[in-house]
Amino acid sequence: MSDFLTEFHAAAEAYGLSLTEEQFQQFDRYATLLLEWNTRMNLTALTEPRDVAVKHMIDSLTAYDAAIFAGRPAVLDVGTGAGFPGLPLKIFAPQIHLTLMDSLAKRVSFLEAVVQELGLDGVRCIHARAEEAARDKAHRERYDLAVSRAVARLPVLLEYTLPFVKPGGRLLALKGRAWEEELADSKRSLKLLGGAVRETRPVHLPGLDDKRAVLVIEKTAPTPKAYPRKAGTPAKKPL
Structure with a gap:
């Protein structure tokens, strides 16, 4: 068993997650590919087996909620x-x-390689900026769920993500220690x-004493056509 898999087994048990042997092997292969490709391009600053297991894989899975993910939602x-968090959730x-x-x-390109290596069905990998893709009818208000981790402060992230979500759908935002402040600013x-x-x-991630939260935000009304604003504007001038 690889060092990563040893750590991941322990972390999954500590967090109360039940996975099949096939799923454990898929996570192990994903971690291996992540570190192999990371030698050629900047994918992650976390390379220790325990950090990859807990701070990437388990952290991504904190977004999972059986009720929200029921059926076959478009995510x-x-x-x-x-x-992250999409592939661990898949x-x-x-x-x-x-x-x-x-x-x-x-x-x-890395994501496409992982999807192929792991034999994952029902996954699309798209090269696009959120501000531009959200104006495309193929994507605007087409998704049951949007998920996002470590992308932007919440006021900015909302403009990046909510235009993609169908009314009645949800955004699951994985946030760090400043989540309460970000929420107040949103x-x-x-x-x-x-x-x-x-x-x-x-x-609360296994073995870590830091502050994190998953924010569940419902899309209650269609997003006005003015949003998102042109690329770069949301980050420079948050709503």
């Missing part, structure tokens, strides 16, 4: 980077239809973009 991971809940979106072509953007906070779920 979009905005600014997925090396595939391995854990293979019934989902997953779209991975990232603005860097090299990262999309009242205007939520109102403008058609979102409402439905749940704030504190997260």
